[in-house]
Amino acid sequence: MGHIAYLRRKETFSAAHRLHSPHLTEEENKELYGKCNNPNGHGHNYTVEITIRGEVDPHTGMVMNLTDLKKCMGVAILDELDHKNLDLDVPYFTNCPSTTEMVAVFIWNNIRKHLPKDVP
Numbered sequence: 151m152g153h154i155a156y157l158r159r160k161e162t163f164s165a166a167h168r169l170h171s172p173h174l175t176e177e178e179n180k181e182l183y184g185k186c187n188n189p190n191g192h193g194h195n196y197t198v199e200i201t202i203r204g205e206v207d208p209h210t211g212m213v214m215n216l217t218d219l220k221k222c223m224g225v226a227i228l229d230e231l232d233h234k235n236l237d238l239d240v241p242y243f244t245n246c247p248s249t250t251e252m253v254a255v256f257i258w259n260n261i262r263k264h265l266p267k268d269v270p
Contacts, residue, residue, distance in 0.1 A: 153206040161223050163232035166193040167248040226261040
């Protein structure tokens with residue numbers, strides 16, 4: 151086995167949302183999410199950090215080309231989420247609250263579709 155390396159890249163995006171669960175009553179939503187349940191929503195500047203681990207290719211000296219990782223993150227994250235209302239513009243959040251945890255799940259599921267198959 152060759153050398154193992156980690157590549158890390160950050161991106162930021164801005165998005166609006168309202169923390170609200172369709173599975174809870176209005177009162178339960180207000181109690182659980184507080185001011186984040188504002189009917190008009192609110193916004194955040196998010197930072198996403200992706201780490202890729204893999205074997206360094208002895209011919210290229212890379213685990214993955216960083217330019218390709220940047221493109222993957224652009225398609226999988228920025229194109230999908232940047233300057234969007236998560237609850238209105240991203241179908242994934244139709245039936246689940248747009249919490250930080252669920253945004254992370256969305257990003258992971260989406261970026262996996264865009265990474266090369268040989269990147270674990």
